[in-house]
Amino acid sequence: MRVKGHLVKFDEDTLNTFLKTAVVLEEGENLCTYSRFALLRPDPQELAAKLCIPGRGFELNADGQPLKILRKNMTMLAQTWSVLSLSNLIRTSHKSDVTLDRAKLIYGIIMKMDMNLGYLISHQISRIAQHDKSRLGFLAVATCPFAGERGEPHGCAFQRRKDARSHHQRLFVENIGKIEGNRSK
Numbered sequence: 001m002r003v004k005g006h007l008v009k010f011d012e013d014t015l016n017t018f019l020k021t022a023v024v025l026e027e028g029e030n031l032c033t034y035s036r037f038a039l040l041r042p043d044p045q046e047l048a049a050k051l052c053i054p055g056r057g058f059e060l061n062a063d064g065q066p067l068k069i070l071r072k073n074m075t076m077l078a079q080t081w082s083v084l085s086l087s088n089l090i091r092t093s094h095k096s097d098v099t100l101d102r103a104k105l106i107y108g109i110i111m112k113m114d115m116n117l118g119y120l121i122s123h124q125i126s127r128i129a130q131h132d133k134s135r136l137g138f139l140a141v142a143t144c145p146f147a148g149e150r151g152e153p154h155g156c157a158f159q160r161r162k163d164a165r166s167h168h169q170r171l172f173v174e175n176i177g178k179i180e181g182n183r184s185k
Contacts, residue, residue, distance in 0.1 A: 010125045016118035024114040034113040038104050047103045050110060051078040058100070068097040081106045 016023060025032055031039075044066040048057035056073035058066035071079055082098050085105055098106065108115060 010122050012116060012118035012122045014118070015121050016116070019117055021117045023116045023118070032114045032116050034105075034108040034115040035119070037108055037113060038101075042104060042107070044100070044103075047100075047107050050107055051075060051098075051103060058103075059097075066100050068099050069103055070097055074098065077110060078106055081109050085109070 023032055029036070044058050048069065052069060052073050053075055057069070059068050059070060061067040071082065074082065078098075082102070085102060105120075
């Protein structure tokens, strides 16, 4: 893709470099922990036990297969990661329910599985590009590196967003600590 006359790549290696995320592979493996997990068919009950409030779980389709988790049935931690994943990792216009695939992503985040963020975002950009009716996502990835007047990288835009993100991350971590502290009591 060209932005202000400059080629901007969206492959997973470029995105991982841009995001400063390392891909961690276990010895002898060619996929990260989350990718291997996502390829499996995990037990929906296991996912629901980690993501839902006690006694709640997946809504089932007509065949009795897991379809979605209603946001109101999720724990506060799972709801928080759901919102962040919906707006930042895997974009969608439908933000109230969590599909089985998104439940796997949230489960992987909560369980602190190693992930290849560059691949996740690159794959979503590719899906958006292939569908005429998809919402345009990840604009910051495409335009921020060239925010300067003559197309030079502009560090100022990143600095402001980094400061704001650091403040929000600190608040998020503090709140998660409170939630997890309340659970252990």
